[in-house]
Amino acid sequence: AQSVTQLDSQVPVFEEAPVELRCNYSSSVSVYLFWYVQYPNQGLQLLLKYLSGSTLVKGINGFEAEFNKSQTSFHLRKPSVHISDTSEYFCAVSDPVEYGNKLVFGAGTILRVKS
Amino acid sequence: DAGVTQSPTHLIKTRGQQVTLRCSPKSGHDTVSWYQQALGQGPQFIFQYYEEEERQRGNFPDRFSGHQFPNYSSELNVNALLLGDSALYLCASSLVLADNEQFFGPGTRLTVL
Numbered sequence: 001a002q003s004v005t006q007l008d009s010q011v012p013v014f015e016e017a018p019v020e021l022r023c024n025y026s027s028s029v030s031v032y033l034f035w036y037v038q039y040p041n042q043g044l045q046l047l048l049k050y051l052s053g054s055t056l057v058k059g060i061n062g063f064e065a066e067f068n069k070s071q072t073s074f075h076l077r078k079p080s081v082h083i084s085d086t087s088e089y090f091c092a093v094s095d096p097v098e099y100g101n102k103l104v105f106g107a108g109t110i111l112r113v114k115s
Numbered sequence: 116d117a118g119v120t121q122s123p124t125h126l127i128k129t130r131g132q133q134v135t136l137r138c139s140p141k142s143g144h145d146t147v148s149w150y151q152q153a154l155g156q157g158p159q160f161i162f163q164y165y166e167e168e169e170r171q172r173g174n175f176p177d178r179f180s181g182h183q184f185p186n187y188s189s190e191l192n193v194n195a196l197l198l199g200d201s202a203l204y205l206c207a208s209s210l211v212l213a214d215n216e217q218f219f220g221p222g223t224r225l226t227v228l
Contacts (some may be wrong), residue, residue, distance in 0.1 A: 015162065032215050043119070043171055043205055043219035044158070090157050098213065102171055103217060105157030
């Protein structure tokens with residue numbers, strides 16, 4: 001069964017500093033990878049996704065992620081964070097071969113941006 | 116273009132009761148998935164519906180059942196509620212021919228007392 005590990009439960013960072021949220025997934029022949037953000041008491045909003053092709057994926061709000069097949073990682077990065085980036089971030093994986101294409105999520109990382 | 120909508124927003128039930136949650140998918144989408152998100156955890160897949168049939172199911176007991184209607188909207192039913200069923204229930208919709216991206220609704224917060 002697929003699994004996702006988000007290595008940090010909380011990441012504190014100062015405003016305008018760079019940040020990296022780490023995500024590792026269990027290996028599979030092929031995977032789709034996603035990062036979602038969840039604002040308090042709201043659903044999930046897609047930040048970016050990797051389906052195939054370039055391993056560097058750019059998303060909304062200045063976020064990007066790099067797919068590393070050898071390390072089975074898909075870390076999320078932003079070069080300069082804002083207070084408004086404070087939220088919880090979820091890494092997810094799906095198997096394009098598996099019928100139904102369900103998402104398997106990590107436990108989440110809370111990003112706290114301090115002024 | 117309306118996104119995924121869910122009702123109700125909040126719900127309080129007592130142990131042993133039954134509950135029905137509703138979801139309307141994003142316009143043009145034909146597939147609906149349901150997820151349970153317990154406090155402090157990531158969402159867990161419950162099941163997915165396409166063409167009014169359960170297409171795939173996660174590791175949830177039979178107390179959890181669902182339905183999809185001809186207009187693609189969906190219901191999640193939970194019988195014999197337990198305290199552990201307290202969670203945020205998220206609905207996500209997608210298009211079966213391009214189901215690599217799921218769009219999530221705001222969720223229904225269920226509290227079981």
